[in-house]
Amino acid sequence: MSMxxxxxxxxxxxxxxxxxxxxEDRRPRPDDDNLARxxxxxxxxxxxxxxxxxxx
Numbered sequence: 001m002s003m004x005x006x007x008x009x010x011x012x013x014x015x016x017x018x019x020x021x022x023x024e025d026r027r028p029r030p031d032d033d034n035l036a037r038x039x040x041x042x043x044x045x046x047x048x049x050x051x052x053x054x055x056x
Contacts, residue, residue, distance in 0.1 A: 003052055010049045017042040 001009075021038045024030050 003055070007049060007052050010045050010052070014042060014045045014049070017045065 017038055021035060021042065024035050024038065
């Protein structure tokens with residue numbers, strides 16, 4: 001997979017996580033453990049995208 005394709009894939013996953021975080025946060029009783037897990041995964045993806053961008 002090319003670096004550009006990898007970046008695009010990560011961006012799509014990142015956006016999907018943002019949607020899931022928003023949906024969970026809007027629930028009457030958000031699952032705090034799930035929110036923390038989703039936010040951590042989103043941060044991990046963001047860091048990986050930054051690493052890939054600095055290599056270009």
